[in-house]
Amino acid sequence: MPVASEVLEGTRLLYIFNLLKANVVRNRRTMTVVLLIPEEAEDRTAVQLKQLARTTDLLFRTDIPGEWGLLLPMSGASEAKGFLNRLFREVGEIKAAVMEVVHPDVELKAALEKMRTVAGKEEQVSIVVDPEFKRLPEEVKVTVLDPDDLFREVLGTALGQLEVPNVRLDIRTFKDGQSFLESGWARSAHPHLVVMNDLLPRQNGLDVLHTLRAMPNDEKFIILMMTRRQSEEDMTYGYESGADGYLTKPFNLRLFEAQVKRLFARLWS
Template identity: 40%
Template sequence: MNDIKFTHDIMQEHEVERYFKIWRESVIRSRLTITVVFLKTANSTQLNENVKDQVTSFLQSKIRKTDLLFQLSDGDHWGIFFLQSSDLEARAFLKRIFAILKAERKFQQIALKASITEIRSNNVIFEELINKNKQMLSGDEQLTWSIAEVKDYCEQPTELVKVSIIEQNAIFRQVLESTLNQINIPYFSLDVKVYEDGYSFLQSDDYKSGHMHLILMNDILPLKNGLEILHILRHMPNEKKFIIYMMSERNSEGAALNAYEGGVDEYIVKPFNLRLLEAKIKRKKLLHHDTPEINIRALKGLYEIGIIDEMDSFVPFVTSEMWEARLMVAKIFKHVPLTYTYSYLEQLLQDENWWVRSQAAKTIVEDRQGIAKLQQFIESSNDQYAIEMAQEIAARKEGK
């Protein structure tokens, strides 16, 4: 982005298309969310070039360095690409610039309307994207200063997770396969394969793919045992993609320490409760993936499941660099008593992001002690933005 050279004051539609094709593929490879905003003046036919230049200059002054402003070939529409941003951020941006334009007299000749398209799929053609938004903005039924939305590309693709079961006992192997095939985790699809020994697993080459890979294996196996496989996987360049559960009949501290020191994520002593295994996979390990977008998907899935059995896995997301993760953990805390979550929600209530602050206040106020907690916060806090948010949500709850 920083290497783009502008030959004019603003990039043109045909110049942006080649960059869009690269970003589009990044939606899948890097799990990058793109949101594009299109703007049009409500009275395009009556505007001269000076006013259009004024719109261009105004938009250039309000976007971030990571955003890309361009003009459509007809000269009457502008587009802005927001990389790594959702429709929520784009909508907040539009509301902010609309408020400025309506308030300042020097912009009195300008009246805009806008459309938003969030892109979470690579199944989108640039020309089609342009035409759908131009059509959305062409109708007289869309009011000045209104924001429409094109939702054709916002469906989140499913993340494939490879699952390998390495177990020599045929009956138990089938039980595990059946259990894992029945697990439903929103936004994830499990591809389950079984192996009776370590050698057949390594011969399959299935573990060499770039997908996140859950390994559920016994410590003692024919040909290649579990510890040997563990050593091989943890010495691969992309070893962090593996989530490794080791099963064992040895209930000793020494065996468990040896496994953990070798790099397992979970050491499970046989016999164990299959429902507990399912819960661990659903509610914990997907949250420890290195890719932020996968973490956010996992949080969304856990919020929809709505059963939170422990807090430790979620606390780190309170300070995540991704505001979407902080937003989702504020939602998830609805499912946990306020006694355990209030200190974290109070921190989120003072977040720099408006949506996170709003969700934290909404989660607090849902508790029967929520109004009182917000009132205490209002009286003791020095954060004016957080105080205003707490006052607004409390008043809304009380019906004022």
């Protein structure tokens, strides 16, 4: 991977951009493109860019003389603005635009053209937001495992009514561990929230927990255990076996919903 002192151009720039964009979509990250249009002292701007950029930031030149840009992997618009503020202290005010890349169909050429149309027109740093290329919603599987029919229905309904940005929930409920594992529901590559009672018929919660954590790509699972027992020893064993959290029954439904929203928000943090 290039370092900050290397200047990308042409086909190599497009290759690196597309490589980073694929990683953005696959790993639910954000990449930011920064476009700079120095009106004068271009050489000084280039020197300062190389000095201020991190080794993970990628410096590039466009086909238009005098234009410079940066690709900032795993950085959002606010971090890009912070970088530009440091640059402006060194070289003075120049036209600049910033665009976050979160959609697989964003093309670098089109993004740069859009950024040129707004750079420096209203503010020193113009933030470009293209509604056509907003982040695609991601399917997240949700499983509720509980032997109580009414409780299972209530919890499944509450989860179905959650409004979570960038997430489309696909919810199924099961009353025992064996039917869940035999269903094949856990085998997809989607992120998967499992909310299950520790005591289940046919195959209990801890057995299901061990099975899920033994699967390939088991990090896709977020596993919350529900229990009526408040044994520290049992909970410690559950955490050591791979549980991500415990809910002691009865629990407040609104607090549970807030906790789930926070867990999903962390997917794109």
